[in-house]
Amino acid sequence: MQLNLTYKALFFNQNRIRNIVFLCRILKFYYFTEHILQIKRIRRKLITVKSLDKDLAVFGATSHHYKLQPKISKLRVIAFEKEYAIRLPECYRSFLIHIGNGGAGPYQGLYELGHFDHFIEEATISYLNMETVLTPETTKKQWNSLYEEARTLKTDEAFENKKAAAYAGILFVAHCGCDSYLGIVLNGIHRGRLIRGYYDFFYAPSFFEAANFLDFYEDWLNDILDKKN
Numbered sequence: 015m016q017l018n019l020t021y022k023a024l025f026f027n028q029n030r031i032r033n034i035v036f037l038c039r040i041l042k043f044y045y046f047t048e049h050i051l052q053i054k055r056i057r058r059k060l061i062t063v064k065s066l067d068k069d070l071a072v073f074g075a076t077s078h079h080y081k082l083q084p085k086i087s088k089l090r091v092i093a094f095e096k097e098y099a100i101r102l103p104e105c106y107r108s109f110l111i112h113i114g115n116g117g118a119g120p121y122q123g124l125y126e127l128g129h130f131d132h133f134i135e136e137a138t139i140s141y142l143n144m145e146t147v148l149t150p151e152t153t154k155k156q157w158n159s160l161y162e163e164a165r166t167l168k169t170d171e172a173f174e175n176k177k178a179a180a181y182a183g184i185l186f187v188a189h190c191g192c193d194s195y196l197g198i199v200l201n202g203i204h205r206g207r208l209i210r211g212y213y214d215f216f217y218a219p220s221f222f223e224a225a226n227f228l229d230f231y232e233d234w235l236n237d238i239l240d241k242k243n
Contacts, residue, residue, distance in 0.1 A: 049105075052228050053112050059235040060118060066242040074191070078123030082114030086127060094127055099143045103206035105226040106187070106198055120234040121190040132186050134195065134213060137171075137178035146183035146202045148209060150221040157218035164215060177215045184211065193217070198227060 063072075064080035088111055095101055102110075116126035125131060133139055157180075164176035181197070188196035190210060197209045197219075206226040211219040224230035 049108065049228075052232065053108060056113060056228065056232055056235065059232070059239065063235055063238045063242070064118075067238065072238055074120070074122045078118045080118045082117040083126055084115060085112060086110055086115040091127065098139065100185070100200050102185075103198060103200065103227060105206060105228040109227055109231065119188060119231060121188050121196060124188050125186070131189065131195070134181050134184075134186060134197075134211060135174045135178045137175045138181055138184075141178050141182035142185065142200060144182040144201065146199050146204060147180065148184070148199070148219060148221075149204060150207075152218070154218045161215050173215075180215070181211060181219075184209065186211065 060080060060082070067075055067080070070076045070079065088107075091102065091107055091110055110127055114124075116124040116129070118124070133142075160176070160180050164173050167173050167176060183199060183201040184197040185200055186195040186197045190196055193213050194217075195211050195213070197211045199205055199207045199209065204221070208222040208224060208227065208230045209219050210222065222230060224233055
């Protein structure tokens with residue numbers, strides 16, 4: 015009797031595992047399909063936006079002229095990741111590999127992978143693979159506390175390290191204008207989200223609403239299309 019019950023339990027567990035594996039495959043296929051469809055939508059919308067904004071009236075358009083840099087290989091992306099011991103968020107990776115390595119994009123346009131302005135301070139490189147301390151709930155008061163602590167430090171190097179630590183796990187991918195930059199979160203529960211950060215430590219960074227890089231980029235295109243139509 016005990017053997018029979020054990021067999022039934024084993025059979026039930028095996029079926030359950032098969033169902034879970036099957037469901038995971040369906041979800042993976044759905045995600046991949048949606049991913050490819052979004053990439054195709056972005057390409058079409060970028061062409062449309064370029065045709066609608068021939069006078070380059072949209073902010074930053076005079077910098078990039080809606081031109082993308084050539085796509086790069088997955089191997090080049092992997093080499094960059096190995097160099098800095100990081101893993102780029104999937105949507106940003108997909109953009110570089112399937113759409114373009116910088117160029118046309120929000121604000122002043124996107125950096126090419128490996129751009130010298132990826133890092134808000136040279137010391138930031140040491141913090142790239144660490145947990146991001148910023149969250150959407152980080153308040154200006156909390157940021158000001160970090161800034162005031164940094165101001166008490168005795169050397170410029172110590173100050174820069176403090177700022178680098180505050181921006182841990184953030185890779186900057188575009189210049190927003192003036193003193194601000196577009197950054198992407200590399201680690202933690204907010205991995206893939208976009209932030210607006212500042213070279214001047216005094217100003218508090220903030221999160222954008224988009225869940226990932228492709229959504230953020232498509233939102234930018236949609237906003238232009240809404241205003242032009």
